[in-house]
Amino acid sequence: MVDGLRRIIAWFRDRDGNEAVDAAFRRMLPGMLVEQFAAILLANVNVFVSGLISSEALAGVAQISTLNSILMNAFQAFSIGGTAMVARRIGAGEKREASAMATAAVAFGTLVSGALSLVIFALHRPIVLWLFGRAEPAVVNNSIAYFSCTALAPAMWFIYFQCCGFLRSAGDTRTPMLISVALNSMSILLNLVFSLGLRMGVRGAALSYLLSVTVAAALSLAMVLRRNAVFRLRPCGIGELRRGVGSICPIALPSTLQNLAFNGSRIVLQVFLASMGTAMVAANQVFNSVNEILLVPFMAIYCLIVPLVGLSAGKSDVKGVRRVIAHLVRRSMGWAVLTGLAHFLLCVPLALLFSRDARVVRVACHMALIFGVVSPLQSTCFVLPNGLTAVGDARFPMVFSSLTAWGIRVFGTWLLGVKLGWGAYVIIVTQALDYVARSVAYGLRFRGDRWEGFLSREAQTGAARQ
Numbered sequence: 001m002v003d004g005l006r007r008i009i010a011w012f013r014d015r016d017g018n019e020a021v022d023a024a025f026r027r028m029l030p031g032m033l034v035e036q037f038a039a040i041l042l043a044n045v046n047v048f049v050s051g052l053i054s055s056e057a058l059a060g061v062a063q064i065s066t067l068n069s070i071l072m073n074a075f076q077a078f079s080i081g082g083t084a085m086v087a088r089r090i091g092a093g094e095k096r097e098a099s100a101m102a103t104a105a106v107a108f109g110t111l112v113s114g115a116l117s118l119v120i121f122a123l124h125r126p127i128v129l130w131l132f133g134r135a136e137p138a139v140v141n142n143s144i145a146y147f148s149c150t151a152l153a154p155a156m157w158f159i160y161f162q163c164c165g166f167l168r169s170a171g172d173t174r175t176p177m178l179i180s181v182a183l184n185s186m187s188i189l190l191n192l193v194f195s196l197g198l199r200m201g202v203r204g205a206a207l208s209y210l211l212s213v214t215v216a217a218a219l220s221l222a223m224v225l226r227r228n229a230v231f232r233l234r235p236c237g238i239g240e241l242r243r244g245v246g247s248i249c250p251i252a253l254p255s256t257l258q259n260l261a262f263n264g265s266r267i268v269l270q271v272f273l274a275s276m277g278t279a280m281v282a283a284n285q286v287f288n289s290v291n292e293i294l295l296v297p298f299m300a301i302y303c304l305i306v307p308l309v310g311l312s313a314g315k316s317d318v319k320g321v322r323r324v325i326a327h328l329v330r331r332s333m334g335w336a337v338l339t340g341l342a343h344f345l346l347c348v349p350l351a352l353l354f355s356r357d358a359r360v361v362r363v364a365c366h367m368a369l370i371f372g373v374v375s376p377l378q379s380t381c382f383v384l385p386n387g388l389t390a391v392g393d394a395r396f397p398m399v400f401s402s403l404t405a406w407g408i409r410v411f412g413t414w415l416l417g418v419k420l421g422w423g424a425y426v427i428i429v430t431q432a433l434d435y436v437a438r439s440v441a442y443g444l445r446f447r448g449d450r451w452e453g454f455l456s457r458e459a460q461t462g463a464a465r466q
Contacts, residue, residue, distance in 0.1 A: 031173030060142025081252025083165030091314020104244025340375030392454030
């Protein structure tokens with residue numbers, strides 16, 4: 001048994017010639033951990049402050065915070081295309097081409113995200129009434145007031161995510177970390193001034209959110225425009241812009257659609273959950289809060305996969321890229337196992353931080369225990385497809401994850417939860433089944449060679465440029 005345990009530990013720690021990747025991983029991880037903790041803080045500051053204003057303000061802000069989270073995640077996914085392609089150019093030693101690619105990514109992404117932000121702003125009232133119109137009038141009014149400002153934030157989120165992605169691709173995680181700290185510090189300070197000091201209520205919370213994100217976007221853009229930057233944007237012609245957009249879209253668009261399909265399923269699950277009773281709704285919220293805290297280390301690793309694999313893919317060594325992805329999956333699986341153990345050991349004390357209702361805590365802890373069992377599969381569910389996306393194979397993860405999100409999670413929750421009355425437990429059971437299906441599919445995809453064709457085509461393009 002001891003020998004078997006040693007072999008398992010050796011498998012997790014096996015470097016297999018990936019010392020350079022491990023060195024980059026260790027250098028980038030601390031900054032990414034700080035960013036993830038800061039992201040959790042930012043997501044909860046406005047909800048916390050609105051709770052000090054009134055229950056109606058809390059409910060109204062919480063509704064829009066879910067919507068803002070979906071929009072933010074969508075534009076973060078959209079930025080993956082630019083991050084992956086810039087990392088590949090840097091890995092290939094083509095710094096001038098990387099700068100041109102980055103300029104194309106920022107120009108195209110800002111145009112798209114800016115246009116969508118204006119559309120969302122113009123339709124913010126109908127959107128709120130359509131999604132949350134059945135809530136109490138005071139809650140709806142607070143949601144409309146909050147969304148009237150935050151609807152303009154998606155374009156700012158894109159610039160922030162995209163420029164920070166460029167910096168990480170160049171090996172700089174310290175600057176994005178400092179920007180995230182500034183973002184959160186400003187959000188807390190402005191919330192205290194506007195919402196509580198000037199008594200602007202929900203509008204003050206919304207204004208502090210928008211201003212904080214805008215400053216973060218400006219800072220991140222300034223960091224890739226300065227002369228002595230580790231990575232810098234440069235002016236480029238129409239032809240370079242067109243080629244850059246053509247390379248970015250096959251990764252950015254599928255990643256965004258995949259994210260929207262997944263988050264769309266989350267909204268439907270919330271609708272199903274609402275019919276299962278207040279205790280089940282509260283238990284699911286407590287589980288999500290506990291899960292969010294315990295997943296910080298794993299999510300930090302997840303965010304580093306695209307730049308790390310992209311740098312390796314730029315060298316056009318198929319065997320080397322396969323070795324790097326496999327190594328990162330092993331490393332992330334070790335963290336996922338520890339995350340699972342943390343769910344077993346810490347679910348009760350953490351759940352008690354969010355609720356003292358015995359039934360709510362019990363259901364939330366049972367959900368956490370089920371998640372702890374399947375937690376190791378996170379590496380093959382999320383890290384592995386992110387590695388495939390980094391080399392250009394973005395369509396397969398998009399299609400398959402969309403099918404499982406709606407076919408397993410949504411349909412399974414409707415059948416087992418709504419029709420058969422399993423309650424909130426069905427949310428985590430269908431999530432576990434989804435993890436199993438994705439792990440099998442992505443594992444088979446990685447073991448095959450179809451994804452290598454994307455890397456080969458990129459190598460041919462690079463040779464043509466030279």
